[in-house]
Amino acid sequence: MRIGILGSGLMGGKLGTIFARAGHDVVFSYSHSRSKLETLAREAGVSARAGTPREAANDADVLLLAVHWSRVDDVLRQAGDISGKVLVTCSLPMNRDDTRLVVAHTSSGAEELAKKLPGVRVVSAFSTVPSEVLFAVFEARSGDRRPSLVHCGDDEEAKRAVATLIRDVGFDPVDAGALEVARYTEPFTLLVAQLAYEGDDGPALAYRFERYEERS
Numbered sequence: 001m002r003i004g005i006l007g008s009g010l011m012g013g014k015l016g017t018i019f020a021r022a023g024h025d026v027v028f029s030y031s032h033s034r035s036k037l038e039t040l041a042r043e044a045g046v047s048a049r050a051g052t053p054r055e056a057a058n059d060a061d062v063l064l065l066a067v068h069w070s071r072v073d074d075v076l077r078q079a080g081d082i083s084g085k086v087l088v089t090c091s092l093p094m095n096r097d098d099t100r101l102v103v104a105h106t107s108s109g110a111e112e113l114a115k116k117l118p119g120v121r122v123v124s125a126f127s128t129v130p131s132e133v134l135f136a137v138f139e140a141r142s143g144d145r146r147p148s149l150v151h152c153g154d155d156e157e158a159k160r161a162v163a164t165l166i167r168d169v170g171f172d173p174v175d176a177g178a179l180e181v182a183r184y185t186e187p188f189t190l191l192v193a194q195l196a197y198e199g200d201d202g203p204a205l206a207y208r209f210e211r212y213e214e215r216s
């Protein structure tokens, strides 16, 4: 796939690097520093390059939105017309000091994005794990106990493309349903963050859902 990274920080930088190492074409964009984007691209390998948000968007089948909620409008304005594309968002609708969700219960960040971007196929994924675990999950991908990763969206083809990327990173994709389910996945992320950042065992945390046969 051709993947445009909109926001090349902790999440975008790491996911873009992993996508490139998994064989996808990646354009890193949106940083205060062009040289940071170039370094990321160089370290990610031959299928990665640095660009502007517009260049990242023009060439992409899939865009990863990985900016703070307060920067969403700016990066989307710079990206230009992205109608028809798959936009996978890991961006959480947090306030400026990252202490609470500013959209919840009756909507979600992912749904607000979809309303803002008619014609764009929004999928919510990757926000439910901390950036610190991503490289470790990628390195362990050939093992037989993959961690789960929930995703949701209203476009089945877009979700299939994102499920492929989730597998490429090393997770077991769990299709949680329609985009509306982001009302549950986004607050769930705050639980994962609590365990990752407030516990004693470090932030490299993932989760795994197990199914059992029901017994009476």
Ligand SMILES: NC(=O)c1ccc[n+]([C@@H]2O[C@H](COP(=O)([O-])OP(=O)(O)OC[C@H]3O[C@@H](n4cnc5c(N)ncnc54)[C@H](OP(=O)(O)O)[C@@H]3O)[C@@H](O)[C@H]2O)c1
Pocket: 007, 008, 009, 010, 011, 012, 030, 031, 032, 033, 036, 065, 066, 067, 068, 069, 071, 090, 091, 092, 093, 094, 126, 127, 128, 129, 130, 131, 132, 189
């Ligand atoms: N970090 C996590 O573990 C995690 C986990 C789940 C979800 N999320 C969500 O994912 C999203 C991204 O988080 P993150 O931790 O990856 O954020 P981050 O490290 O701060 O990355 C944001 C990127 O946006 C760029 N940026 C910000 N303002 C800019 C501006 N005015 N002009 C140009 N570039 C600008 C930053 O530039 P620089 O490169 O110059 O810094 C950086 O590349 C957030 O919505 C967050 O809630 C994060």
